[in-house]
Amino acid sequence: MTSSPATDPRSVAGKTLELSGGCDLLVVGAGPAGIAAARAAVETGAGVTLVDENPVPFDEMGEHVPQLWGGRMGAEIRNRTAMMERMLEVRPDLADLFDLGVDLRLGTACWGLFVNRANLGWMPGPVAGLRDAGGSSLVGFGAAVIATGRRDMGLAFPGWDLPGVIGAGAAQMLAGLNGALETRRAVVLGTTTEALLAARDLAAAGVDIAAIVEQAGAPQADAALVAEVEGQGIPVLFGEAPRGVTGDADGVTGLQLKGRAIACDSVLLGMGAVPMIDLLQAGGARTVFDAARGGFAPVLGPGGATSLPGVYAAGDCAGVWGAKSADPGIAAAEGAAAARAVLGQAAAAVAQPPEAPDLDGYRKGWVRAAVIEALEEMPVCLCEEVTARDILDVRPPRYLKAGAGRNAELSLSDILGDGPPDPDQIKRLTRAGMGPCQGRRCREQIQALLALREDLTLGAIPLAGYRSPVRPMTLAEIAPQREDPAIAEQWDSWFGMPRQWVPFWDVEPKYTVASLANRKDHVSE
Amino acid sequence: MTRFNAFNLLKNAMSGHKNWTEQWPDSQPKSEYDVVIVGAGGHGLGAAYYLAKEHGITNIAVIDKGWLGGGNTGRNTTIIRSNYLYDESQRLFDHSVDLWQGLSQELNYNVMYSNRGCLMLAHTVHDVQSFKRHVHANRLNGVDNRWLTPEECKEYCPPINIAKDARYPVMGGALQERAGTARHDAVAWGYARGAAARGVDIIQNCAVTAIRRNAGGSVAGVETEKGFIKAKKVAVSASGHNSMVMATAGVRLPLESMPLQALVSEPVKPIFPCVVMSNAVHAYCSQSDKGELVIGSGTDQYVSYSQRGGLPLIEHTIAAISEVFPIFNRMRMLRKWGGITDNTPDRSPIIGKTPVQNLYVNCGWGTGGFKATPGSAHVFAYTIAKDEPHPINAPFTLERFRTGRLIDEAAAAAVAH
Numbered sequence: 001m002t003s004s005p006a007t008d009p010r011s012v013a014g015k016t017l018e019l020s021g022g023c024d025l026l027v028v029g030a031g032p033a034g035i036a037a038a039r040a041a042v043e044t045g046a047g048v049t050l051v052d053e054n055p056v057p058f059d060e061m062g063e064h065v066p067q068l069w070g071g072r073m074g075a076e077i078r079n080r081t082a083m084m085e086r087m088l089e090v091r092p093d094l095a096d097l098f099d100l101g102v103d104l105r106l107g108t109a110c111w112g113l114f115v116n117r118a119n120l121g122w123m124p125g126p127v128a129g130l131r132d133a134g135g136s137s138l139v140g141f142g143a144a145v146i147a148t149g150r151r152d153m154g155l156a157f158p159g160w161d162l163p164g165v166i167g168a169g170a171a172q173m174l175a176g177l178n179g180a181l182e183t184r185r186a187v188v189l190g191t192t193t194e195a196l197l198a199a200r201d202l203a204a205a206g207v208d209i210a211a212i213v214e215q216a217g218a219p220q221a222d223a224a225l226v227a228e229v230e231g232q233g234i235p236v237l238f239g240e241a242p243r244g245v246t247g248d249a250d251g252v253t254g255l256q257l258k259g260r261a262i263a264c265d266s267v268l269l270g271m272g273a274v275p276m277i278d279l280l281q282a283g284g285a286r287t288v289f290d291a292a293r294g295g296f297a298p299v300l301g302p303g304g305a306t307s308l309p310g311v312y313a314a315g316d317c318a319g320v321w322g323a324k325s326a327d328p329g330i331a332a333a334e335g336a337a338a339a340r341a342v343l344g345q346a347a348a349a350v351a352q353p354p355e356a357p358d359l360d361g362y363r364k365g366w367v368r369a370a371v372i373e374a375l376e377e378m379p380v381c382l383c384e385e386v387t388a389r390d391i392l393d394v395r396p397p398r399y400l401k402a403g404a405g406r407n408a409e410l411s412l413s414d415i416l417g418d419g420p421p422d423p424d425q426i427k428r429l430t431r432a433g434m435g436p437c438q439g440r441r442c443r444e445q446i447q448a449l450l451a452l453r454e455d456l457t458l459g460a461i462p463l464a465g466y467r468s469p470v471r472p473m474t475l476a477e478i479a480p481q482r483e484d485p486a487i488a489e490q491w492d493s494w495f496g497m498p499r500q501w502v503p504f505w506d507v508e509p510k511y512t513v514a515s516l517a518n519r520k521d522h523v524s525e
Numbered sequence: 526m527t528r529f530n531a532f533n534l535l536k537n538a539m540s541g542h543k544n545w546t547e548q549w550p551d552s553q554p555k556s557e558y559d560v561v562i563v564g565a566g567g568h569g570l571g572a573a574y575y576l577a578k579e580h581g582i583t584n585i586a587v588i589d590k591g592w593l594g595g596g597n598t599g600r601n602t603t604i605i606r607s608n609y610l611y612d613e614s615q616r617l618f619d620h621s622v623d624l625w626q627g628l629s630q631e632l633n634y635n636v637m638y639s640n641r642g643c644l645m646l647a648h649t650v651h652d653v654q655s656f657k658r659h660v661h662a663n664r665l666n667g668v669d670n671r672w673l674t675p676e677e678c679k680e681y682c683p684p685i686n687i688a689k690d691a692r693y694p695v696m697g698g699a700l701q702e703r704a705g706t707a708r709h710d711a712v713a714w715g716y717a718r719g720a721a722a723r724g725v726d727i728i729q730n731c732a733v734t735a736i737r738r739n740a741g742g743s744v745a746g747v748e749t750e751k752g753f754i755k756a757k758k759v760a761v762s763a764s765g766h767n768s769m770v771m772a773t774a775g776v777r778l779p780l781e782s783m784p785l786q787a788l789v790s791e792p793v794k795p796i797f798p799c800v801v802m803s804n805a806v807h808a809y810c811s812q813s814d815k816g817e818l819v820i821g822s823g824t825d826q827y828v829s830y831s832q833r834g835g836l837p838l839i840e841h842t843i844a845a846i847s848e849v850f851p852i853f854n855r856m857r858m859l860r861k862w863g864g865i866t867d868n869t870p871d872r873s874p875i876i877g878k879t880p881v882q883n884l885y886v887n888c889g890w891g892t893g894g895f896k897a898t899p900g901s902a903h904v905f906a907y908t909i910a911k912d913e914p915h916p917i918n919a920p921f922t923l924e925r926f927r928t929g930r931l932i933d934e935a936a937a938a939a940v941a942h
Binding site for chain 2: 017384396397399400422424425428429431435436438467468469472473474475476478479488
């Protein structure tokens with residue numbers, strides 16, 4: 001008699017998901033912070049993998065992943081190889097990392113972080129979900145530095161769904177990183193440092209910046225920077241707000257302000273640069289609203305340590321503020337400090353944000369000036385076509401057609417209860433933020449609308465949760481289809497009536513129930 | 526309260542948004558209620574609604590530690606069916622389907638009940654035998670269910686791959702045409718509106734920390750984050766957290782809480798006409814009215830209170846879905862999430878009285894509580910009001926785990942539990 005195996009080879013026992021490789025340090029995002037972190041770590045001999053989702057696949061850019069691209073991408077963006085070459089060209093320090101032995105993966109998005117916690121005990125260690133043109137894979141890592149950067153706040157006004165309404169940061173990326181911005185004449189909304197820097201750089205690159213528009217009476221950024229862009233011949237208009245756009249099949253042809261109209265082919269949204277915390281928050285890192293750091297940002301310890309063990313944040317995703325946006329050296333120092341912390345070296349001091357600007361009043365001011373004072377209704381959540389009034393009134397989604405009849409008399413807000421309104425609750429009730437753009441274009445506006453309605457600060461409105469995958473993925477990409485052959489061939493051996501009382505070691509190796517399907521004696525009619 | 530319109534939005538905007546009247550009244554709980562219901566999901570709100578409407582009890586508070594409908598009510602895949610094996614289950618779930626038919630009219634709120642049919646695919650000989658047994662058992666009880674050949678399955682739901690060499694070959698299917706889906710949030714809000722209109726207090730963001738008992742052992746009330754609330758009767762329907770709440774009253778429940786996961790894809794035009802379930806791999810799929818594919822998975826194989834859920838199971842589910850419906854391979858998945866299910870050993874619920882006088886529990890729904898919402902709430906309200914079970918929920922006692930009179934849908938379902 002032969003000895004029986006301890007576990008059934010057809011069972012899933014002991015067969016955790018296959019990891020395709022691993023690294024000591026995973027760096028997500030190849031901006032200044034990510035590059036510095038990768039460099040600092042690889043120079044000590046650590047195995048470093050650096051991933052960056054740029055160049056983003058063209059069809060996903062059309063759905064505003066991960067930035068508000070606004071349909072002003074040039075045709076050359078379809079050529080991914082050229083875009084990768086361009087990235088290495090404009091970021092020579094990225095090319096250097098190749099020579100240092102960093103496993104550099106461009107065009108690779110990180111869609112999920114899974115760090116061992118209560119319900120993830122099965123994993124051999126922390127795991128990241130990566131996705132590139134070839135599909136999805138899981139990669140183990142020892143530590144991670146997340147440097148996913150920032151994202152532009154969206155702002156609704158009539159016609160903001162037209163091609164040509166772009167995030168200011170997105171436009172800067174298209175012009176710099178990709179060299180594929182199809183904008184000739186633009187109006188910039190907002191006077192944040194990030195907006196003015198975008199205006200300055202784009203003007204230097206040959207884009208005609210027709211005006212910078214500010215709803216408030218004074219600029220948000222330093223007077224010196226305002227003077228600098230005014231010195232480039234760009235007028236800055238205060239006390240103005242968008243009322244609508246004119247457009248044709250190709251998108252925006254002009255911007256209508258309260259008091260004047262300006263011909264332009266693009267409107268750049270620069271009223272807010274927000275840390276891109278989706279990956280961290282979906283992975284379980286604690287976040288806090290911090291006006292000094294540009295909105296919801298991860299709770300950080302020494303070296304940029306997040307609340308997830310072994311996961312660090314650096315660069316804009318750890319906090320956006322004017323001085324940092326103006327000087328990439330700050331982000332790079334944060335990246336290097338995070339790498340030092342990962343390697344167990346003494347923590348390096350990094351620049352701290354100055355006293356918080358009036359983020360609350362400024363962002364709410366823009367939403368009030370553009371969305372609430374708009375002369376016609378337009379969607380704030382473009383994907384699901386939810387207007388500001390739908391959100392404030394907490395109206396059921398339109399496809400329910402609940403507006404007609406007696407339902408219209410009864411507002412859901414009647415029975416909403418205590419505490420501040422929660423965007424996750426508003427999302428369920430109105431569908432705002434549930435569309436294919438995964439809420440990137442509307443979440444700050446919804447936050448501001450709810451705060452305005454309740455007369456609360458932005459920070460009093462909870463963060464609408466992010467969920468993995470933080471980038472849309474096809475089912476074919478995420479389904480692994482890598483099974484143990486014993487499972488694949490005999491997966492149903494436990495289901496068969498003739499075999500269910502037979503110990504697994506006595507089941508014939510070639511037995512499968514499906515193979516018996518044509519034998520009538522096994523099928524009871 | 527104020528009705529919003531463009532004019533007063535504008536007017537308030539001009540005056541710096543200082544003149545809004547309170548829209549979200551800070552409802553402080555009263556010091557005493559006839560009935561306190563713990564858990565403002567569909568089952569709890571529904572019980573409050575039926576208590577008020579059918580039993581004349583309106584001095585009720587429904588208390589939730591989060592906001593109403595934020596737990597499993599808003600996290601499930603909205604499947605409604607009643608094709609269970611045992612007579613007791615069929616009565617309970619078919620009572621629910623009966624109520625679903627008229628729920629939108631009853632609540633004057635469109636819950637979008639759609640009886641688009643539910644097709645359960647058989648992938649193995651065992652599935653075939655088991656499902657045919659279900660079909661016979663259902664038809665004997667007048668519950669609609671019929672057997673389809675693989676070709677008939679394909680005709681009923683064209684996206685199904687019935688190739689003989691498929692990873693999970695389709696050997697037939699059981700179709701319940703009265704089954705379907707509803708919009709889950711609308712169910713919670715419909716019941717909440719109906720109950721609130723009848724005077725029920727809905728107290729959100731207020732965790733119940735303990736159930737307090739009198740010296741004689743009967744229920745005295747609940748300790749909450751907002752202080753003690755006296756109650757003549759306390760009813761608990763807190764899904765994944767039932768066992769924790771009940772433990773504070775000294776009642777041990779035979780429950781294990783596990784995460785169950787689901788995901789949605791991007792919206793597309795109508796392509797998927799029904800609900801399809803595959804019990805062998807425990808994956809199920811339907812298309813929402815917005816056009817998203819809603820895909821559900823099995824419970825994680827470990828006990829947890831996380832509303833996220835592990836990765837391996839969802840990959841397993843997607844692999845199966847991609848195989849059964851190759852047409853969906855290129856659809857994009859937008860997000861996944863988890864809810865906490867409370868599972869009994871026989872995978873049937875517990876609805877009824879407890880060893881503590883005037884304490885009632887409605888729990889153990891495992892992965893299938895949404896479909897039962899109206900029926901369960903209806904008989905639970907009856908049980909609370911009369912202090913005796915409705916004939917439909919009489920078999921679903923806590924006692925059955927002592928006496929052994931189980932309703933063993935766990936073994937019957939052929940689900941990869």
